[in-house]
Amino acid sequence: MKLYLKGERCYTDKCSYERRSYAPGQHGRLRPKLSDYGIRLREKQKLKRMYGLSEKQFKRYFKEADRQKGVTGTNFLILLERRLDNTVYRLGFAQSRAQARQLVRHGHILVNGEKVDIPSYLLRPGDVVAVREKSRQLAVINEALEAVPRRGIPPWLELRKEAYEGVFKYYPSREEMNIPVQEQLIVEFYSK
Template sequence: MARYLGPKCRLSRREKTDLSLKSGIRDLDTKCKLDHTPGQHWQRRGRTTDYGNQLRMKQMIRRYYGVLEKKFRLYYQEADRLKGSTGENLLRLLESRLDNVVYRMGFAVTRAEARQLVSHKSILVNGEVVNVASYCVQPNDVVSVREKAKKQLRISAAIDLAQHREPTSWIDVDLKTLSGVYKALPDMDQLPPEFKVSYVVELYSK
C-alpha cells in the first residue's frame, strides 16, 4: 500500500476531526468542512455497526500518526506483547516515533514535514544523525536539529507556529537552541480524548 498523497482535508473530513495534517497557518475551519463527508455531493452517514466504528477508529489513529496499514499492525502486535494495557502501549509506541517527536517539539508544522526532516538527515538523537522516521525515541533522549539545517525557512516557520501552540507536557523543548528532551512516555489522559483505542484492540482481537 502506497502512502496517501491526495488532499489532506479529505482525510480529516472522513474522520470528522482535525488529524493535524495541515500546517495550522490558517484556521482549519476555513479549509475543511469537518461536518461534511468527502465528495462533491456529500451525504450524512447512516447508522454504523460495531465493526464499522472499530474500523473508523483504527483509520483515524493510523492517519493521525501517518502510519501505513502494515506498520500499524506491527505496532499493535508489539503493543500486545508488552506488559500492561495493549491500547495504551500502542499509543505510546506511536507517540515515540521520531517523526512524531520532531513534530511535537515544534520543529515541523506537520508530521509529514517532520518525516522529511528526518529522512533528509536534519535531525540528531543524542548527537547522532538518525534518518529513520519510525525510530523509537526513549525517555531522556535528546532530539535536536542539525546545525547546518537550522537556517531552513520551513524550520523557522514551524518555530513561529510552535510558540503559539500549547506545550507538550512530556517533552521539554528549547526553541532557541532547537533541541529538546523526550522526558517520559505520555499517559492516556494526555493524548487526544477522541482516540477510543479499545475499539482498535477489539478489531485486531477478532
C-alpha cells in the same frame, strides 16, 4: 473528523473540515448507520492516518503493544508517540507529521548528537532531539517554531527553542495524550 493533517491550515478558518464537515457529492449529507465493524475500522483508519503509517507498520506496533505488560491500547499510543517523526512534530520543528517525516528522512535531525534518518526510530526517556547546525536556517523549521505558542508542547517533552533541541523526558500516560481516539475500539478490531 478533523485530524490536523494539513499542519497550520487546520488551526485557521481555511480548514476544509470547518468549511464543510460532510462528505463531497450529492449524497454527502446522508450518512448510513455504521455497523460495529465499521465503527472499529473507522477508528483504526483515523489513528493510522493521523500518524501517517502503512497498514503493515500499524499492525506491527499493535502486536508489539499487545506483547507488553499493561493496557494494550495505552501501550499502543505510547509506542506511536515515541516515534521520532511524531516527536519532531510535537516539539514544533515541523508543521505536520508528514513534514516531520521528511525532515528526518533528509537527515536534518540528530538524536543524542548522532544523525538519525529513520522516522520510526523509537525514543527513550532522556533522548535529546536536535536540528543539525546546517539546517537551523531552513525557513520551514523556523516558521514551524514560530507557531509553537499556538499549538503548545506536551508535558512529556521539553523544548529549548534557542538551542533548536528538545528532550523526551518520560513516557506519557493516557491522560496526558489528548488524541481524539478511542483506542479500545482499535484493540477490539484487532482481537476479532
